Amino acid sequence: KNEVEQSPQNLTAQEGEFITINCSYSVGISALHWLQQHPGGGIVSLFMLSSGKKKHGRLIATINIQEKHSSLHITASHPRDSAVYICAVRCRKGSQGNLIFGKGTKLSVKP
């Protein structure tokens, strides 16, 4: 079992739909990142969370530390949101704090 699990692996939505991507982890963490990768390969850091909820435009990220779970929501989805969304956690392991990545969720938003 991976230490960071994302679901779903693939997601197809119609423009305007509300989208949720989930991330569960099994290790103690100091922070969780949501990343967006477009087909060209570039990665954008969307959010860094250690507790609660953050909002940026149409994107909302939440984290529940007790349940070891985070969600990324996209409201009023648009074709330009099509990308791979990756959850990454920074572990609280000694002093190094490894980054562990989920395998990503491929989102495709149809017009």
Added chain:
Amino acid sequence: GAGVSQSPRYKVAKRGRDVALRCDSISGHVTLYWYRQTLGQGSEVLTYSQSDAQRDKSGRPSGRFSAERPERSVSTLKIQRTEQGDSAVYLCASLRPGSVGTEAFFGQGTRLTVV
């Protein structure tokens, strides 16, 4: 600039050749990770280093990957004897302690194609 930059953006290498990829991180950042993404296999960490380490610590079982930090804000990932399975997007992430936890900054990546 204010972000993390990687070069080159695209690299084509013949199988068996060595390649070197560069990451310019942000001054003052403590930890730098190299990782790669491949279709179907997701992401894996290759190596990471703390700010005062010249040599990076490999998280990979294979000795073909290594990283050096000639300057505190520069890291070079070296891949020896490239294989076709090394074709991937290679990214570096630079971390620093922030007021509310560790902040991570990601480069745009280098797309490596091994032919």
